[in-house]
Amino acid sequence: MDPKIASKWMEDAFALATEARGTTLPNPAVGCIVLDKAGKPVAKAATSKDGRPHAERKALDLAGSKASGGTLVVTLEPCVAFPGKKSPPCAAAAILSGIETVIVGTSDPNPHVAGRGIHALRKAGMKVVECPLEDRVPDFYAGFGRFLATGTPRVTVKIAVSSDGNVAAKPGQRTAITGAESRRFVHSLRSRSDAILVGGRTVLVDDPKLTVRDVAGRSPHRLVLWPSAGLPDTAQIWTNSARTTAFGIQERPAKLPSSVDWVRLPADGDHVDLAALVAWCGKQGMHDLLVEPGPTLLQSILAKEIWDDLWVLRSDAPLAGGVPADPRHLLPKETPQASRTLGPDQGRFWRQPNRLIPIPPLS
Numbered sequence: 017m018d019p020k021i022a023s024k025w026m027e028d029a030f031a032l033a034t035e036a037r038g039t040t041l042p043n044p045a046v047g048c049i050v051l052d053k054a055g056k057p058v059a060k061a062a063t064s065k066d067g068r069p070h071a072e073r074k075a076l077d078l079a080g081s082k083a084s085g086g087t088l089v090v091t092l093e094p095c096v097a098f099p100g101k102k103s104p105p106c107a108a109a110a111i112l113s114g115i116e117t118v119i120v121g122t123s124d125p126n127p128h129v130a131g132r133g134i135h136a137l138r139k140a141g142m143k144v145v146e147c148p149l150e151d152r153v154p155d156f157y158a159g160f161g162r163f164l165a166t167g168t169p170r171v172t173v174k175i176a177v178s179s180d181g182n183v184a185a186k187p188g189q190r191t192a193i194t195g196a197e198s199r200r201f202v203h204s205l206r207s208r209s210d211a212i213l214v215g216g217r218t219v220l221v222d223d224p225k226l227t228v229r230d231v232a233g234r235s236p237h238r239l240v241l242w243p244s245a246g247l248p249d250t251a252q253i254w255t256n257s258a259r260t261t262a263f264g265i266q267e268r269p270a271k272l273p274s275s276v277d278w279v280r281l282p283a284d285g286d287h288v289d290l291a292a293l294v295a296w297c298g299k300q301g302m303h304d305l306l307v308e309p310g311p312t313l314l315q316s317i318l319a320k321e322i323w324d325d326l327w328v329l330r331s332d333a334p335l336a337g338g339v340p341a342d343p344r345h346l347l348p349k350e351t352p353q354a355s356r357t358l359g360p361d362q363g364r365f366w367r368q369p370n371r372l373i374p375i376p377p378l379s
């Protein structure tokens with residue numbers, strides 16, 4: 017198949033996976049499309065709620081005999097049998113369906129699968145083509161690998177700063193720092209996350225919605241650290257556009273709207289123990305936690321090294337006399353591992369060494 021056509025179908029399968037993100041935990045969200053012999057789509061599916069049946073099984077069942085001689089487009093390597101596995105293996109289902117070509121977004125970070133699905137397909141005479149959409153598909157599943165290895169999610173931190181390192185013009189003042197392309201990028205980080213965490217003062221000052229709006233995808237579960245000053249019941253994160261959970265070291269505050277879950281966590285000094293919060297996310301089966309901190313939460317995270325990936329989005333304009341993002345100078349001093357131009361802004365990326373499980377290459 018022409019690589020451009022393969023990429024187009026993978027984009028569609030990836031959109032199905034992104035839309036299902038967060039509903040399939042602890043299983044990963046997978047998107048799948050079956051094309052018939054003539055290249056016409058005959059079935060589309062994503063992993064079911066709570067993880068089963070798998071996307072490939074659903075799409076192949078829907079396609080029936082039309083799959084014969086056709087193509088399976090799937091974001092994650094089809095699974096194989098292994099001890100304790102609850103679902104029937106999808107690689108075997110693909111082989112039995114008469115599919116001839118499989119376009120795969122990435123291999124499976126699950127060490128029980130990790131290339132064995134691809135190997136089984138190739139051994140059965142099927143053509144397997146990799147289509148990672150730059151690195152977006154492997155990145156979508158990288159947190160799943162960390163979750164399987166440690167029981168906790170990948171923690172990605174994003175902070176936007178002015179060219180002179182500030183996050184707001186004045187304390188308590190909502191300030192737009194970066195532009196439209198950075199915002200779209202942040203929304204794409206949200207769409208590949210199961211939950212998004214903010215400090216309570218960000219809610220007081222910015223009153224954010226914390227939803228996915230500028231790109232396609234589901235809004236993640238919103239998590240907020242309850243501040244000592246409390247939060248108004250008019251805050252936008254209480255709206256029902258996504259689920260919200262608030263965390264504190266005390267009993268449930270009387271002011272908290274009844275639709276919002278409350279979780280009391282152990283203390284670390286005067287505040288919630290952030291390691292306990294990340295462990296709680298792991299217990300919910302979450303693979304990816306995005307943190308959008310203000311300076312206070314950022315300093316806590318950097319001091320305790322509770323992060324795996326870090327994005328600093330720097331605008332080209334200064335905010336003289338503003339609120340510094342990093343008063344304790346805890347941001348990494350090393351050269352960033354990657355950078356990205358986002359309109360007038362520059363994104364810089366760091367990854368903690370040896371924390372994420374590398375996804376094995378397909379071939």
Ligand SMILES: NC(=O)c1ccc[n+]([C@@H]2O[C@H](COP(=O)([O-])OP(=O)(O)OC[C@H]3O[C@@H](n4cnc5c(N)ncnc54)[C@H](OP(=O)(O)O)[C@@H]3O)[C@@H](O)[C@H]2O)c1
Pocket residue numbers: 174175176177182183184186187188189190191193214215216217218219221222241242243244245287288289290308309310311312313314316
């Ligand atoms: N540029 C950006 O990317 C960006 C992103 C978000 C926010 N902001 C800006 O940052 C400012 C708000 O930041 P902020 O530093 O004042 O507050 P923050 O980091 O948003 O929230 C910190 C609050 O969360 C509570 N908290 C509970 N557990 C905590 C823990 N383990 N570690 C840290 N905090 C914990 C604390 O409440 P108590 O101390 O009251 O108990 C603390 O006041 C606003 O101006 C906002 O516009 C900028």
